[in-house]
Amino acid sequence: MRLTGVHLLLTYECNFDCDHCFVWGSPQQQGAMDWEQVCEILEQSKRLGGVEWIYFEGGEPFLDHPKLVKAVQRANQMGFRVGIVSNAFWATTVEEAIAQLEPLAGRVEDLSISSDLYHADESSSPETRNAREAAQRLGIPVDFISIERPEAEDPTAVIGQIPAGASGVMHRGRAAAKLTGRIAKTPWDGFTACPFEDLRDPERVHVDPFGNVHICQGISLGNLFRTPLAQICADYIPEQHPIAGPLLEGGPAALTRRFEIPHADSYADACHLCYETRCALRERFPEILTPDQVYGEADSR
Numbered sequence: 505m506r507l508t509g510v511h512l513l514l515t516y517e518c519n520f521d522c523d524h525c526f527v528w529g530s531p532q533q534q535g536a537m538d539w540e541q542v543c544e545i546l547e548q549s550k551r552l553g554g555v556e557w558i559y560f561e562g563g564e565p566f567l568d569h570p571k572l573v574k575a576v577q578r579a580n581q582m583g584f585r586v587g588i589v590s591n592a593f594w595a596t597t598v599e600e601a602i603a604q605l606e607p608l609a610g611r612v613e614d615l616s617i618s619s620d621l622y623h624a625d626e627s628s629s630p631e632t633r634n635a636r637e638a639a640q641r642l643g644i645p646v647d648f649i650s651i652e653r654p655e656a657e658d659p660t661a662v663i664g665q666i667p668a669g670a671s672g673v674m675h676r677g678r679a680a681a682k683l684t685g686r687i688a689k690t691p692w693d694g695f696t697a698c699p700f701e702d703l704r705d706p707e708r709v710h711v712d713p714f715g716n717v718h719i720c721q722g723i724s725l726g727n728l729f730r731t732p733l734a735q736i737c738a739d740y741i742p743e744q745h746p747i748a749g750p751l752l753e754g755g756p757a758a759l760t761r762r763f764e765i766p767h768a769d770s771y772a773d774a775c776h777l778c779y780e781t782r783c784a785l786r787e788r789f790p791e792i793l794t795p796d797q798v799y800g801e802a803d804s805r
């Protein structure tokens with residue numbers, strides 16, 4: 505496993521609680537990295553070798569702006585390229601956005617702004633527009649992440665047609681609980697591959713405030729506060745991993761079959777079946793299918 509990117513979930517807390525959130529982010533959600541943990545994860549990423557990019561995300565990483573700025577500076581000094589994912593709630597005016605972004609200018613190479621109808625009443629909110637203008641003035645590369653709504657609230661809309669520049673919802677985390685009732689389903693045994701993650705040779709992992717190293721949100725390869733990241737990577741044999749192995753063999757359908765998990769006839773997508781099956785397997789694999797936050801068990805809204 506040769507990682508080129510490590511994504512730090514600085515916090516599970518978010519000012520929003522969007523229906524499509526993979527990690528059940530919300531204002532009530534618990535779990536944030538302290539400064540020592542940020543430094544430890546950066547050090548371990550450096551020692552691993554080959555890691556080029558560090559991303560800071562969440563939850564919402566701008567909720568603790570001083571820590572975010574320090575973390576970006578530290579990552580930058582260590583020679584990493586740095587990206588941030590944010591919903592831009594802080595960009596109430598262009599001037600305010602400039603004040604927030606100025607300490608990051610020249611250090612951040614990718615500012616990804618979540619901009620869609622889950623985060624605001626308009627697909628491009630004033631805050632996201634302010635953030636983009638401020639970033640452009642400061643020379644920070646910026647782009648938008650847009651998740652299209654799956655349900656056809658507009659009777660002229662056609663399910664499955666996603667506008668250019670937008671992505672479809674992946675029905676895991678809160679999306680599996682909140683959105684799957686509204687859309688067409690596909691027979692469960694047709695989900696024979698993981699469509700989104702390279703489980704065999706991942707280029708990036710997410711590390712959360714508890715040290716869990718996620719290959720996909722809620723599937724942990726180990727805890728880097730207990731086992732060094734380099735060791736976790738060296739020990740990862742995809743085919744032998746209890747969850748990744750079956751997923752590689754035959755997708756979520758194979759995972760469900762392997763453990764004889766009761767299932768419905770049909771699901772919204774591969775992630776929906778995968779997530780529901782993993783929820784049913786948590787007691788059996790508590791160290792892997794973790795933490796409670798990602799399974800909606802720390803904040804069940």
Ligand code: SF4
Nearest residue numbers: 698700720774775778
């Ligand atoms: S199928 Fe499972 S492992 Fe693959 S992206 Fe979806 S939730 Fe993650």
